[in-house]
Amino acid sequence: MPVIVTGAITILIGVGGMLAYFWLSNILLDRVFFPAKGENIGRNVRRATAIRPWLFVFPAIFALSLYLVVPVFYSAYLSVTSFASDNLAERGRFANYAAVFSDPEFRIALFNNFLWVLVVPAASTFIGLLAAQLTDRLSWGNIAKSLVFMPMAISFVGASLIWSFVYHPDPEIGILNAIRVTFGAEGGRTFIDGDVIDSLWLMVVLIWIQTGFAMVILSAALRGVPEDTIEAAIVDGANPFQIFFKIKVPQIMPTILVVWTTITILVLKVYDIVAAMGSQYRNVEILPTQMMQSFDSGNYGFATAISIVIMVLVLPVMIWNIRQSRAELR
Amino acid sequence: MADLKLTDVQKVYGGTVKVLSDINLDIKTGELIVFVGPSGCGKSTLLRMIAGLEKITGGTLEIDGQVVNDVPPSQRGIAMVFQSYALYPHMTVYENMAFSLRIAKADAATIDAKVRAAADKLQLTNFLDRLPKALSGGQRQRVAIGRSIVRDPKVYLFDEPLSNLDAALRVATRIEIAQLKEQMPDSTMVYVTHDQVEAMTLATRIVVLAGGGIAQVGTPLDLYERPNSTFVAQFIGSPAMNLLPGRITGTGDVTTLELDAGGGQITSTYPSRDSDMGAAVQVGIRPEDMTATEGDIFAFQGKVEITEALGEVTLLYFQKAAADQDAVIGKLAGIHQGLRGTTVRLTAKPEKVHVFRDGVSLLHRDAPVFLPGVQPH
Structure with a gap:
């Protein structure tokens, strides 16, 4: 059977199955269990209303528990039970964690991760904010915004490939080297060759992708700043810079923080860019790539220990992010 | 400053x-x-x-x-x-x-x-x-x-x-x-x-x-x-001034007017010129300046359609003479009950009667007057 047919059938079964589930479960609820008739009509309607939301969320809860919650606990379990050697196993339950934290490569990865967390969210948010403000009143602002936003539609691996060409050592291929040669440099230079600082070149890719996201969200927030407060500031004598930094930015600060933390969470999970562009260099390694390497070499205990470390790092940011965006909704 | x-x-x-x-x-x-x-x-x-x-x-x-x-x-x-x-x-x-x-x-x-x-x-x-x-x-x-x-x-x-x-x-x-x-x-x-x-x-x-x-x-x-x-007459004051169509029948320092709806001759302290004799005008009387009368000389007579008793004043809304006209409103001091559905005659003191010719007050026609060409309400 051709692939396209199997694909179509899968989609039909999936979508049709879900529709059938919603339809049938609601019919069961309304006709069989709590029919809106008879002597208990009031009680039945109330109970049906109370149960109905659960019918609709059940598939999502089920799938999320199966593919997210269970793996989290299983990973935690593996990290304290699966050991690469008997030697390691004898050192107690937390031997994997001890091994992780004493591993020099882990320290490099952790350090790099911190660099990523420090640089990428800050740069993306700042450039996005700038782009949002600068395109706000332009006649061609929407075109500019679409262009800035477009990288969001490219997969991380695709973007890495594009930037690999940008950084290419051959001046005939890499635009950066082409520019350098134009200004008199002798031959091309290899940008990513294993220095710690090379992480920055990789971060550029993610900044390039995430700036669009920050810009779109912040642009909407800037539009929400009451025009009156800006006019009041004009009458008060503020210049455009003061209006931007003292009137507009403070008013959208909650949104800025949500954008910042959202990108931070993403950065802590980033894997593809480093894997695609710097996999051969230890020095640009980050936690997820190290985790994958241990996983590939069958060292499950070590890999899951790293994954739990990543989760512990992401969790506080995540909780804060959710709280902040909820507060903003209110 | x-x-x-x-x-x-x-x-x-x-x-x-x-x-x-x-x-x-x-x-x-x-x-x-x-x-x-x-x-x-x-x-x-x-x-x-x-x-x-x-x-x-x-x-x-x-x-x-x-x-x-x-x-x-x-x-x-x-x-x-x-x-x-x-x-x-x-x-x-x-x-x-x-x-x-x-x-x-x-x-x-x-x-x-x-x-x-x-x-x-x-x-x-x-x-x-x-x-x-x-x-x-x-x-x-x-x-x-x-x-x-x-x-x-x-x-x-x-x-x-x-x-x-x-x-x-x-x-x-x-x-x-x-x-x-x-x-x-x-x-x-x-x-x-x-x-x-x-x-x-x-x-x-x-x-x-x-x-x-x-x-x-x-x-x-x-x-x-x-x-x-x-325009200004109807814009300032609430309810708006009543405008009643009429004609000038006597000119001078005091103008004599006859309203199209009848009621004899009433006077206004607005001065008029000889050339105004017989001219069609709009006679403006504020609702609060109207008083009820039993006599044969009156500015307006009509059937009361709705009354609003506010205690300090009673508002009378009269039946419209034509669908496109504003209803005449009278505002009588104090409490008046049982007027709904009856025919009431109203009049006003001469100094409370305003006269407008072609939309312009007779008092202001020497200076240029801007007529907005829009409805006041």
């Missing part, structure tokens, strides 16, 4: 849409000028042009004898109070009031003194550390006023400052603004509102704007007693 002079000011949007034209206005130091007019008459636009937030597309605006058409708002010596208060939500009351001075790089001691003086004047001293969201509507409005006071402007501009307040607070804040004006007799104020009571109670002079121009300028009672056109 400052005179304000508008000469042939106009506002055109996109080269074709004329919003305001031929605005000529002389505002003297210490006056409180109120712009009123129906929605969309351009009163807020005119205020924003004075503030410098809208470009003046024609004519000149002078403040203190200086043309300020191209001077940025902050250097015009004006301060503005916005309808929505426009407080900076992330700053405390103190910071809100200090903002303009900090921008102007005043030293901390001066800022502190000015902010505290303004806060004291507006009873805001206890709220200086609060954010705007922790204040009531009236307090926010006072902060907005305080923010303009600290700038010590030549001209205060108010854009419908009370329209976001509830009725009771509106009355209280209106009185506060009147008291504030008393405390600062030299400051010039321009105030935009659509509320007649605010206009009548606060204004030194009222400017009635309509149809892109100025319909009439005058003191509140001037506009009430001597409106220059049927």
Whole structure:
């Protein structure tokens, strides 16, 4: 059977199955269990209303528990039970964690991760904010915004490939080297060759992708700043810079923080860019790539220990992010 | 502290849409000028042009004898109070009031003194550390006023400052603004509102704007007693003045009129000329000036369709003579019961009878009168 047919059938079964589930479960609820008739009509309607939301969320809860919650606990379990050697196993339950934290490569990865967390969210948010403000009143602002936003539609691996060409050592291929040669440099230079600082070149890719996201969200927030407060500031004598930094930015600060933390969470999970562009260099390694390497070499205990470390790092940011965006909704 | 002079000011949007034209206005130091007019008459636009937030597309605006058409708002010596208060939500009351001075790089001691003086004047001293969201509507409005006071402007501009307040607070804040004006007799104020009571109670002079121009300028009672056109006559006063069609039957210092609906001859203290003899006119009588009569001489007779008893007055809504005409309204002092469905005759004293020929008051026909060409309500 051709692939396209199997694909179509899968989609039909999936979508049709879900529709059938919603339809049938609601019919069961309304006709069989709590029919809106008879002597208990009031009680039945109330109970049906109370149960109905659960019918609709059940598939999502089920799938999320199966593919997210269970793996989290299983990973935690593996990290304290699966050991690469008997030697390691004898050192107690937390031997994997001890091994992780004493591993020099882990320290490099952790350090790099911190660099990523420090640089990428800050740069993306700042450039996005700038782009949002600068395109706000332009006649061609929407075109500019679409262009800035477009990288969001490219997969991380695709973007890495594009930037690999940008950084290419051959001046005939890499635009950066082409520019350098134009200004008199002798031959091309290899940008990513294993220095710690090379992480920055990789971060550029993610900044390039995430700036669009920050810009779109912040642009909407800037539009929400009451025009009156800006006019009041004009009458008060503020210049455009003061209006931007003292009137507009403070008013959208909650949104800025949500954008910042959202990108931070993403950065802590980033894997593809480093894997695609710097996999051969230890020095640009980050936690997820190290985790994958241990996983590939069958060292499950070590890999899951790293994954739990990543989760512990992401969790506080995540909780804060959710709280902040909820507060903003209110 | 400052005179304000508008000469042939106009506002055109996109080269074709004329919003305001031929605005000529002389505002003297210490006056409180109120712009009123129906929605969309351009009163807020005119205020924003004075503030410098809208470009003046024609004519000149002078403040203190200086043309300020191209001077940025902050250097015009004006301060503005916005309808929505426009407080900076992330700053405390103190910071809100200090903002303009900090921008102007005043030293901390001066800022502190000015902010505290303004806060004291507006009873805001206890709220200086609060954010705007922790204040009531009236307090926010006072902060907005305080923010303009600290700038010590030549001209205060108010854009419908009370329209976001509830009725009771509106009355209280209106009185506060009147008291504030008393405390600062030299400051010039321009105030935009659509509320007649605010206009009548606060204004030194009222400017009635309509149809892109100025319909009439005058003191509140001037506009009430001597409106220059049927538009102003019906715009000022509530319920609106009744306009009854009639003819002039006797001219001179006192004009004799006969109404189309009959009722004999009534007189008005408006003077008329010989050439007016027999001319078709509109006879204007305010509802509150009408009195019931049993006699054969009356200004109006009709069947009462609806009555509204408010205690202090009773409003009578008469059956319309034709579908396209406004219903005649009478406002009788005191309580009158059992009038609904009966036929009532009303008359008015000669000094309360206004006469308009072609929409222009007989009192004002020597000066050019701008007829807005729109409905007052």
